[in-house]
Amino acid sequence: MKRFLYLILALLTSWTTVSAQTPKWVGKARKAIISIVTYDKDNKIMNTGNGFFVKTDGTAVADYSLFEGAQRAVIINSDGKEFPVDCILGANSMYDLVKFRVQTDKEVDAVTLAKTPAAVGSTVFLLPYASQKENTLGRGTVDAVTQVESKYSYYTLHLQTGDKSVSCPITNTEGEVLGMIQKSADSQSADSYAVDAAFAAELSLNALSRMDYALNNIGIRKGLPEKQDEAQVYLMMSSSLPADDYLALINDYIRQFPASHEGYLRRATFYLDRKGEDNYKRADEDIRQALEVSEQKDDAYYSAAKMLLQIVANGITYSEWTLDKALQYIEEAIKLNPMPLYVQTQGDIYFGKQDYEHAYACYDRVNHSELRSAESLFSAARTKQLMGSQDEALALMDSTVAFFGDLLTEKAAPYVFQRAQMKVEAGKFREAVADYNEYEKLVLGKASAEFFYVREQAEMQCRLYQQALDDIEKAVEMDPKQVLYVVEQVALYTRFSQFDKAVEAARKGIALAPDNADLYRMLGFGQIQLKQKEEGKKNLLKAKELGDPNAQTLLDKYAK
Structure with a gap:
């Protein structure tokens, strides 16, 4: 009997030992x-x-x-x-x-990260991936602890591991995860290494992660930064991604920041770009949802108003996407927060509705605020011009250019050009040419062929003939396939009796536009002036055939 009791006691002791070797938390x-x-x-x-x-x-x-x-x-x-x-x-x-x-269908079981690092000499456990029925684990001790990245622990362990243990967690005796096993150069070594699990868990994305080499070496799509402002920048920088990946990223943003209108409006823009009734319906729903969920209602209404303004400008028609709806949205934004920025947009909407009086009132209000800028001054000038107040428009354009100070830079160039255009419309051609000249200096040699053509037109009006001829030659040199420039060049050569050049330029123009009646008429006239009467007559007849109203008059006068 005693012997039997000893046997039972031995078995119980054995079971206790097994239980101690496998902690309950495993x-x-x-x-x-x-x-x-x-x-x-x-x-x-x-x-x-x-x-x-x-x-x-x-x-x-x-x-x-x-x-x-x-x-x-x-x-x-x-x-x-x-x-x-x-x-x-x-x-x-x-x-x-x-x-x-x-991507899971429900919450998962996650480890508990240790809040304090393990001390040298303390016991650790290696917890490998195993099937449901297995409870195997390794046991070792901490030989050394160093610090990496200023705040994380790096462990040297007296614990033999192999390739199958890489990225498995190391825990303390309470089951809290300290680190993850790293790949070892020597699989037979009695030592192994683990990096702080908090280091891995706290990895994150930021606004510039789109340019991160390590991330870009992984073809799987990336998530979003955790901070909202960085997530917005990251989202903006990711717009060139394949459509499915970009849409998934927008959806991530909406999940992460459900009270932000930014995600819904970006998704609305995504659907707008893809066109079609179904996509417009989705975009409309997102615009409405943005206004519903936003915690920044004024900014949401402002952004929605800007979006509708752009939609109308692009000629898209759907549901209540009108300038009246945009005006309603911006008025709601102004009620909540009368920012000059919102008033500027209100002016833009009135401008789109061709309600120039109300548009000017908005721009004038902005121009008497801290948001006064070259853009707001130009908006007011453009509006006054359309109201027929040329002098006021030009005065506002002077203020626009003066906004940049006495020493103008390239930033002022577009406004100097617009002032020149207004001066042309006002019949102030010499002043316009002076502004065009200033513009050319400001853009540092980057003026286009169109610019030289436009300036040539003004120069002809104020009889700056040599400058005009130089400019049209420059325009043709820069864009030799633009027939409009070639026709103008031939016309100037003809006007200044440079018939050799006129004939040569006309032939080049006809090679580009074989049905251009103006070119045949000027070619024929030039040839007659160069004593090439028969050739000239043929080309005048061709011009007449193509419908030129002046060809017959020239035939009657010069080709008898």
């Missing part, structure tokens, strides 16, 4: 560990490895080398279920770390 912690498979562009398996969830929303970490070059990836959880990797949330190639989010 089963729960192991559910957070995942197996990872990455694939290349041909959908072939690249790498397999481990990782673990650090948040219940599906955020996980692993080694960067597992994902480098991958075009897609999947994870297999402790229940054997497979889920796709949705996006990358951060990477550090130097310390071989990557953070990503898995």
Whole structure:
């Protein structure tokens, strides 16, 4: 009997020892560990490895080398279920770390990160990925702790690990995760290394992550920065992504910042660009939703008004997308916050409605505020011009140019050019030419062929003939295939009795536009002046055939 009791006692002791070797928290912690498979562009398996969830929303970490070059990836959880990797949330190639989010159908089990680092000599456990029925784990001690990146721990462990242990978590005796095992150069070594799990868990994206080399070496789409202002910049810089990836990123933004109108309006713009009734319907719903959810109502109404103004300017018609609706939105914004910026937009909407009196009143209000700018002054000048007040318009244009100070720079060039245009319309041609000359200096040799043609037109009006001839020659030199410039060049050569040049230029023009009656008429006239009467007569007849009203008069006078 005694012998039997001793046997029972021995068995109980044995079971207690097994229980002590496998802490109670292992089963729960192991559910957070995942197996990872990455694939290349041909959908072939690249790498397999481990990782673990650090948040219940599906955020996980692993080694960067597992994902480098991958075009897609999947994870297999402790229940054997497979889920796709949705996006990358951060990477550090130097310390071989990557953070990503898995597309799951519910919350996942995540590890608990240790709040304090392990001390030298303390016991740690290695928790590998295993099937549901296994509870195996390794045990070791901390040999050394160093600091990396100023705040994270890097552990040297007395614990032998292999390739299958890479990116598995190291825990303290309470089951809190300290670090993740890193790849070892010597698989037979009794020592191994682990980097702080908090380092991986705190990886993040920022506004400039689109240019990050390590991130760009992963073909899987990237998520968004956690800070809203950085996420907005990142979203703006990502607009060149493939459509599906960009839309997914916008949807991420809406999920991360549900009370921001920015995401809904960006998605509305995305749908607008794709056109069609279905997309317009989606865009309209997003505009309405933006106004509904926004915590910054004034900015939301302002942004929606700007969007409708652009929609109308682009000729898109749908639902209530009108300037009246845009005006309603901007008035709501002004009620909430009478910012000059909103008043400027109100003026733009009135301008679009051709209600120039109200538009000018808005611009004038802005010009008497701290937002007074060259743009607001120009808007007022343009409005006065359309109201028929040329003198007031020019006075406002003078104020616009003066806004840049006495020493003008290239920034002032567009306004100097616009003032020249107004002076042409007012019949002040010499003053216009002076402004055109100033514009040419300001743009530092970047004036276009069109500019030289426009200035030539003004120069002819004030009899600056040599300057006009020089400018039209420059325009043709810069854009020799523009028939309008060639016709004008031939006309000037003809007017100044330079018939050799007129004939040569006319022939080049006809090669570009064989049905241009003006060119045939001037070619014929030039040839007659050069004593090439028969050739000239043929070309005048051709001009008449093409409908030139003056060709017959020239035939009657010169080709008898």
